[in-house]
Amino acid sequence: MARINLDVNGKVQTIDADADMPLLYALRNDLGLNNPHFGCGLAQCGACTVHVDGQPVRSCVTPLSAVGSSKVITLAGLGTPEKPHPIQKAYVEEQVPQCGYCINGWIMTAAAFLNQTKKPTDAQIKEALTGLKCRCGTHMGILRAVKRAAAMMG
């Protein structure tokens, strides 16, 4: 066990944890953030995705030792109903999710992608999201929402 500082959603907090423990468990259990979600623990689905210094990262396989002083943003830190990220707004407007368990992966990955890519093509959007899983089959809605958000972001 070690004392570890984590910079999450703009706040530095100290936890006692093993340095080899994945970030996911620190976020969920030590910091009480119920997002992201555990989906596979294998970096295969994306349900645990957070931003680490602006990049989408699968927190289920990212040991705390690799996080260091990087800035971690979770879905809760991405935006609020009052000040949403465009992809969150688009997700609500398009009524995308069925069960909604997968949305950390899509929203956090799409947000990082859209922050860096203006006016993306459909092929670029799909390429940016490939590998993420949605078991309910909301693929059509996901793509509509990402396009809608891209339009909002000009």
Add this chain to the structure above:
Amino acid sequence: MTKMEKATHFSRISRRSLLKAGGALVVSLGAPVALDTVLGIGDAFAQGTKPPLTPDQLSSYIAINADGTVSAFFGKMDMGQGLFVAIGQMVAEELDVPFKAVTVIMGDTATSVNQGGASGSTGIQMGGKQMRMAAAEARRVLVDMAAAKLGLPADALAVTDGVVHAKGDETKKASYAELIGGRYFNVELDWNKQIGNLLYAPGKAKPKEAKHYKIVGKPIAREDIAPKVYAQEDFCTDVKLPGMVHGRMIRPAVAGSVPVKVDENSIKDIPGAKVVWEKGFLGVVADKEWGAIKAAEKLKVEWSDAKPPFPDQAALYDHIRSAQVRKREIGGREVGNVDDAFKTAARVVEAEYEWPFQSHACMGPACAMAEVKDGNVTCWTGSQKPHFVKDGIALSLGVPVEKVRSIWVVGPGSYGRSDADDAAMDAAVLANAVGKPVRVQYTRNQATGWDPKGPASIHRARAAVDASGNVVAYEFTSKGFSRIDVNTNGGAPKDTLAGHLRGTELKSADGFGVPAESYEFANKRMAWETIPPLLERASPLRSAHLRDPVGPQVHFASESFMDEVAAALNIDPIEFRLRHVKDARDIAVIQAAAEKAGWQARPSPRKDQAGNKVSGRGIAYSQRNGTRCAIVAEVDIDRASGKIWARKFTIAHDCGQIINPDGLKHTIEGNIVQGVSRTLWEEVKFDLNNVTSVDWMTYPILDITETPEAIEVVLINHPELPPTGAGEPSIRPVAAAIANAIFDATGVRIRRVPFSPDRVKQSLS
């Protein structure tokens, strides 16, 4: 004025004695209610204590809160297809209150009766029907109460936004809040004595005629989406209890083997680590989740020798073909004399189709919490059927069922009898053993590897054609593993892994199904046959309901076969169907899909394409419990790679009365995309010892890069008919529509799912 009836069971304690006993008894959900208000509303409604939570009580479904808002207690659950909205619409419509005034409260056994949970696309069809009747009865009762209060006949009153008023004089009024707000209805319903999906308990009221609808039929958005998008809603995986410890289950490498030696010392360094071991049941708990993960990894276990339980997967379909039939059943009625008709046929068309085991493979592995405290057990579960989970826990732990409460909290996806029910039972056993609240979280390999599976099957079809080219006989037979090795819920130890592992036998029951369609032939027989499970105890290949249980496999075969017959007779596939389909609504969906898709009549396959990349179109149609849909698929095929792109779908969908067209469209899209995934990719792999599909690499599903370009949905609304289900019907014909499109493009018929690139390439070469 209508005389208010006395609720019979109320006579046990007289109203006067209740009132004399003091105000506390007269108060329930909301603020205290003045005595004169109670007296004013008459005997039948003056009970302050809640009537029993039984299906024959109006208060079990509907409550008017002190502020006039409505709580609707629903014994089914929304698996993300918008039932929160649809049920709210139905209740608000009948009560004449604004949609926003209704809150639907689902899936807590302490607040709802057992309406069957999420099951068989019956949320609206059966659950909504009951809520509609209950809401209509509540309105009737409230109008009668207002009539008494206002001194006007009930038929001189109308209701606007929860206020009963005289027709033509809105100053003479009484609001629902004034009439009963904060207190319970005490009205008995005419319960049919069934629980589950079949529960039906109408009152005296008749529901509205569709022509008066103001809320039903409107596209109202879901309100549960924003909280998910802004990380404000907790899933069942997020429930945290004071003093909770974390659990993990340990499953054998060889299915059927059990622990014979467990070395608890191997995890003694992990804070709070404990082993829970009972016969085959083996789990660990630890204070922290990371500790539980480590403990499950580190625990030294010696397993019994077990004979490898499974056949070589390459021989699976041969196994099914040669296995002894445990039960055979003719579906519906045999028409004519099929055997004789085949004897005199000029020509026989026949084919056999194969469908693999498939996994629920929910987005997140199941998770459940259980707490055993002072003899009471509480379980938080993502199960579709929390009321049955309650029964299962009572039986598993040997506690009276009234001491158990099961609370549904939205889970990580649910498409039938998934791993959620097993996790609930494991959590209860662990919590009971360690004396602390336990959260058990399955791992990915347990979710995909050990969930109950959709059964594998083969399907034989043959058609007899006479000398003039008319189909004179049709026979369709499915043979496969039952769809109910374990029941559709975790209501008994025999139906859960924990039960099997703690010594209750798996008791596989017989269930399959036949095609649901209206083809008319002079001689017709459809049947199914079940075979025993491969392993008669805790088995990673035990079968159970997976979204549209056996529907995709049966209709993949039957609707592929109709195409094969049409092709053999050189007839356009839609024309062939329309010659034989007899139900008017079936005909309507087929025609609507064809028209929307711009279908050009010609026989399949097309013969105008050369080269590596080819395209085709295919049709398939089916019914499901009153709903019918027809799908036209347009697919692109890369012959060299074997890669299929199911590029476009056009679906016509008729589920009777539409409650919410937006929710319906989203539900249909999800069905089709999941159907494409199951058709193109999904197959549970196994070796002699165990299931080897244990993650997303070994159980691939449809990727976002493979999303259809378009799904065109034509909704056929029948406001005059009762609503039927939409959660599953449209997944049913997807596989056949794709298979038929592949045939149209290539002239090659693929009769085994999934259509993975390797299989397609092989079939085309």
